[in-house]
Each structure stands twice: as C-alpha cells, then as structure tokens.
Amino acid sequence: MASVAHCLFCFEVLAAHLDGRTPMSLAEVQKSWAEYIRSTEPEPAADDAAAATANTKASKRLPALRRVTEASSTSSIASSSASDSTLSLGPDTPATSEEEEDADPSSPPTSPPLTSSPLFVTWNTISPRHGGHASLRGCIGTFEPQPLEEGLSSYALISALQDTRFSPVSARELPALECAVTLLTDFEDAAGAHDWELGTHGLRISFHYHGRRYGATYLPDVAVEQGWTKEETLVSLMRKAGWVGRKDRWAEVELDVVRYQGKKEKVVYGEFKRWREWVEGKGK
Template sequence: MASTVHCLFCFEALAAHLEKRKSMTLAEVHKSWAEYSRSVEDDSTGDVPADSSKLSKRLPALRRVTEDSSSSGTSSASNSTLSLGADTPATSTSSIPATGEEEEEEENDGPTPPTESPLFVTWNTVSERGGEHALRGCIGTFEAQELDSGLSSYAVISATQDTRFHAVRAAELPSLAVAVTLLTDFEPAADPADWELGTHGLRISFHHHGRRYGATYLPDVAVEQGWTKEETLVSLMRKAGWVGRKDRWAEIKLDVVRYQGKKVSLEYAEFKRWRDWVDGVEE
C-alpha cells in the first residue's frame, strides 16, 4: 500500500528535477522521515535533542501526518492515463529490506511494504481559497516497477508529459499536491458489473469497427464523481475514444479487469516542512 514516504519521495524527485539537483533515494527519504517523525514527537513531549532545538518550533503541523502515515489528504478526481507499453498487470509481494538500525527498531505488525508494484502518480493543483483540488497530471503503468526508480520516473513523467496539460514549472510546486496509488489484486471481472464502487479500479478493452480501444480509472474516480456503475463504464468507454450511442454501450463486448489500490495524498506545505528539516540537519 502507498504511504506518506512515497508521496514525499515523489515531491523530492520532481523538485530535484526542476531545481536541477540530485534527488534523495527512496531509502534515504524513508530513513529521514523516521528520524524526522521522532524529532517532531520529541518536540511535542518536550524532550528535544540539542542538535534539533533550532527546528523545534517549525514543525508541529506535521504531527497529524506522522500519526497516520497511511491516511490521504483531500481526494481529487483524476482521469488516470495508461502509460505506453504497459500491457501486463503485475503485482509483487517482495519486502523492503531495512535501511538502518532505526527501521529495525520499529515495531510493525502490518503487511510488509512492497519493493515493486504497478503504480500511478497524480498531481493536483490546490486552490488558495477553499483548498479544492484540480487535476494537473496523472500517468502510471500496469507493469511492476521498482519503487525507487518507478516512483521517481513517474513523478516527473506525470508532471511534465501528460499531454492534457503543459509541463509543471518550478514556480508551481507550492500549489501542488501529489497522490500515489500502488495497484494490487488484478483479476478478470466475470462481467462488466462484476466490481464494487470505491473498491475496484477498472481496466477495459474492446474492439469496435476493427479498432481496439482501452482505458482505465483508478478506484477512487467513480466515487469522487458520484457515478453509478453504468455511468462509470460509459465514461471509461468515452475516455478510450468510443463515440457510439450512449444507450447502446451494452451491445459492445467489454473485457474488464478489476484491481485495487488505496490512494495516499500529500500537499506541498507538508513536503516543505520535512525538506526544511532535512536541509537544517545537513547544515
């Protein structure tokens, strides 16, 4: 399942790309986040290490992220785009090796995080008034990726190569939020209605008049849009490029693969607080 660390890493990868600097690795972000989380907790209990005292009053807003690293921020409606050449659904049950003593000391009775997975990275702009999210770019792949290289690559690709939008510029970073979805549990649907709203994402393919069509929606899209199953399928067919009559969609034979994946989100302000802490430690 995606985590806050994955979101931080995507922001770090995009920021480094736009600022023309070297990005931290996923393992480095993971270790740094663990250290940062402890420093925030120490600050909240009054037990502040001497070397972090100068930072102690800059970070309280991130406690809510620290307390539940799996929770997502405000969700966004994202018409997710398939990556080219990613035609085979895949999952992995590999585990992440410990990157340091700090990780070995953590007690974690939950499922072991994957080291590779199919994934999507979604960028949204956050309005200054009301905090509404608007899609800014979303690209992913159904082919399993090593998370270090996959997340860093798709963080940049989805921000700069989504043809629906112009490329994200460095000046836009403060207005962005990122969402990461790691995809799991791919299985053929028995029929076009064999899936659950809010649980399953859909990947459809079909032939019409000698042409092949295909498209996908992530699990959160239908619920965010308030669609029924039929409305979701018709919208997905439209997204694929089908222009037939809406009332005749059921006449077309759809191949439907359902999958799962919980989206986790993070806004730039939260990334910036962590990144300022990293820069302060390195000084």
C-alpha cells in the first residue's frame, strides 16, 4: 500500500527539482523516515519492551498487494479529478526496482515486498483561510505497473508541472501543498455500470459515441469527496471523458467499466519540512 515515505519521496523529488539539487533515493527516504520515527518515539518501559519489539516486527509485515489483472502493453497516463480530462498515452518506463522495506530475518517468510504498481500522484493546495480545505493542484498517473522508484519520481514531476489544467507548481507554493500517493490494485471487469462500491472502487470507463472512442477515470476517493451517488459519478465521469449527450440519456450509452481499488496515503508540506530538517541535521 502507499506509505508516508512514498509521499515524502514525491515531495523530495519536486523540491529538489525546484532547488536544482539531486534528490534522495526512495530507499534513502524510506530508511531515514524509519529512523526519524524511531527518534521521535518515547522509549518504552522495561516491561513493555517485548511487546514493543513484537509490534515493530509486525508493522513491517506489509500485506502483499494483489497483482494487477489488467495491464496494457503501453503506459496509460490519466488525470483524475472532478475536472474534465481524457486519457492519453505515454512512453514506457524502463524496468528497475526498489525494495519497500528491509527484510527482518527473525520474521516468518512473507510475500515479496511491492516493487511496482500502477499509481497516481496528486498535489493539493491546502487553504488555512478555509479550514484546511484542499483544492486540486495536479493529478496524473498510469495504469501500467511502474517500478516504484521511477514511477513515483516521474509522476511527482509530471503531475506537478505538466497537468495541462494548471500552471506548473512553483517553489513558493511548496509550503501550501499536500501530496497524496495512490497505488492501484485489484483491477476487475465490472458486470455492469453499477457493479462497484462507493468509497471502495475507482472506475475506468471507455465507450463509443457517434463514432468516437472516449475514456476517463476517477480514483476511489473522488465520488465520496464530492458527495456523489453512483449515477452522478458515472455521468460526471462521462462528461470528464468528453461526452456531450443528454444527461437523462446517459444509460443508453454502452459503457465498458473496469473497477479497481487504491491504497492511498497523503502528507502535508509541514511534515515533509520537519523530516527534511531532521535529515539535514543528521548530515545526510
């Protein structure tokens, strides 16, 4: 599943790009984040030491994500928000990998750590004047499984700098940003337009209308955040794809629907800044 370290890495990549420096690697971020957490946690009492050790080991046993059941031969890049957008194709990403966690030799054998996944990186602007309201600032991802190191690095920049709905993110905006990473899993062909659950599934639709092919996607949290019903979600998604038909006749369009799930994590800039200052204080 997506982790805080994944979000920190995206912040690190964007901040380094804007500063003109070389970013830390994903493995370095994961290692330093674990050290940072340990440094900020109070020491357990003597009689709690065994339990704390057991909990630490258990926390490392991340559940294996199911292999994505549908992947195209080219990388599908898509933006995901309540705004209109259509699917487009992007270049293949070279195959490399990074281990997500160091193996614990004292732990029982587990499934291999996640090294690649379809993913989306979302940037939001947080407004203190409006109670911390989050406004979309950029969101682009891919349905083609990506090695996490390269996928997160690439889409952290693509979503921040190349989302055509927005101007590129500038350095002065960083303090107001929130980064969310969603790793996509469990792709399934839906039995029909309503064969999915609000808050659980994201949707990827495709359809033909008047000789043209359309397609669009919403991540699992979009419909819930907007307060939409299933029908409202589907109509909005069709509009996002570019459909201009009558709203009351949307059901007459034959939709191919793929449902999927997304394991999401998010981090605000303040958390990134505290961790980064700790890293710099350690001379890393």
